[in-house]
Amino acid sequence: DQQVKQNSPSLSVQEGRISILNCDYTNSMFDYFLWYKKYPAEGPTFLISISSIKDKNEDGRFTVFLNKSAKHLSLHIVPSQPGDSAVYFCAASVSFSSNDYKLSFGAGTTVTVRA
Amino acid sequence: GAGVSQSPSNKVTEKGKDVELRCDPISGHTALYWYRQRLGQGLEFLIYFQGNSAPDKSGLPSDRFSAERTGESVSTLTIQRTQQEDSAVYLCASSLEGGRSQYFGPGTRLTVL
Numbered sequence: 001d002q003q004v005k006q007n008s009p010s011l012s013v014q015e016g017r018i019s020i021l022n023c024d025y026t027n028s029m030f031d032y033f034l035w036y037k038k039y040p041a042e043g044p045t046f047l048i049s050i051s052s053i054k055d056k057n058e059d060g061r062f063t064v065f066l067n068k069s070a071k072h073l074s075l076h077i078v079p080s081q082p083g084d085s086a087v088y089f090c091a092a093s094v095s096f097s098s099n100d101y102k103l104s105f106g107a108g109t110t111v112t113v114r115a
Numbered sequence: 116g117a118g119v120s121q122s123p124s125n126k127v128t129e130k131g132k133d134v135e136l137r138c139d140p141i142s143g144h145t146a147l148y149w150y151r152q153r154l155g156q157g158l159e160f161l162i163y164f165q166g167n168s169a170p171d172k173s174g175l176p177s178d179r180f181s182a183e184r185t186g187e188s189v190s191t192l193t194i195q196r197t198q199q200e201d202s203a204v205y206l207c208a209s210s211l212e213g214g215r216s217q218y219f220g221p222g223t224r225l226t227v228l
Contacts (some may be wrong), residue, residue, distance in 0.1 A: 004157070032215055043119070043206055043219030044158070089157060093215065101215050102148060102171065105157035 003027045004092050006106035014114050019077040021109050023090030026071065030092040034103070035064060035075050038087045047088070048075070080113045087111075117141065119220035121207050127226045128197055136192040136223045140209030145187050148210075148217060151203040158206060164190065166212065197227045 005024045013019045021035075031052040036044035050057040050064045050073070057064050063076045077084055090106040120139045128134050140147050149161040160174040164184040175181070179197075184190040194201055204224050208217035 002157075006157075034216070036219075041221065043208075043221045045219070046216045049215065091158075101146070101210065101217070102160045102163050102174075103150075103158070103217065104160070105150075107155065107157040 002107075003030075003104045004090055004106040006090055006109050008109050009107070010110045010112070012112045012114060013080050015082060016079045019075075019080045019084065019111055019113070021075040021077075021088050021090070021111070023073045023075075023106055024071060025073075025092050025104075027092070027094065027104070028071065029094045030104075031095060032093045032101070033064070033066060033073050034091045034093075035062075036089040036091060036105075038089060038108070044089055077111075080111075082113050082115060085111055085113045119207055119209055119218055121205075121220040121223050123223055124221065125224045125226075127228065129228055130199060131196055133193065133195045134197055134225065136194075136205050136225070138190045138192070138207030138209075138220060140188065140190070140207070141218055143211070144209035144218070145212040146210045146217075147184055147190050148208045149182055149190070149192050150206045150208065152206060152222075153203045161192070161205075194225075197225075199227050201225060202227045 034049040035047040037047045038044040066073045087108045089108045091103040093101045122137045145166045147164040150158040162182045163171040179195045182192045204222040206222045208219045210217045
């Protein structure tokens with residue numbers, strides 16, 4: 001049962017333009033959302049996160065937007081740079097307890113930034 | 116190094132053999148997670164260790180899968196009688212107690228022939 005879905009397997013964008021990655025989830029109990037970035041032959045690295053009490057979080061070129069009513073979040077990268085070419089995973093967690101943060105991941109979106 | 120390390124980086128085995136995958140978490144991280152990623156799919160949770168608490172094994176796909184952790188350090192994921200559908204990248208992650216952000220290792224690519 002895929003609780004986190006990334007419906008676009010790939011995205012191609014020109015350098016300098018905006019990249020918008022989308023993610024939908026089905027579990028209304030999710031209260032924390034994260035984006036991870038993954039280069040080939042490396043593990044995912046944490047990029048940015050957002051708590052369900054917020055609807056926007058910004059960190060430099062990266063902004064995550066959360067729409068709880070639509071169970072949708074998106075990641076904006078502005079401006080896109082060649083080094084942003086990677087696979088981006090959306091993830092979500094439900095804190096059953098104060099120390100249980102196992103993550104549910106989407107299938108990933110491969111971003112290619114064209115020079 | 117200061118990051119999560121995993122060994123081996125690649126493992127090719129024959130169907131029916133047992134394999135052991137190792138994870139060294141970041142020092143001081145009390146939480147440790149195992150995930151696997153099959154080709155074209157997202158990361159799938161397998162098992163979670165937190166300090167001395169009983170591990171959360173809810174993601175293990177069958178009783179052929181087991182994992183141990185020594186205190187708050189090394190963890191070993193064991194797959195017995197491997198099957199071709201076990202072929203995947205197995206990723207380990209660790210985090211601080213109460214930490215939401217998990218730090219991943221580079222993964223072990225397992226191929227079962």
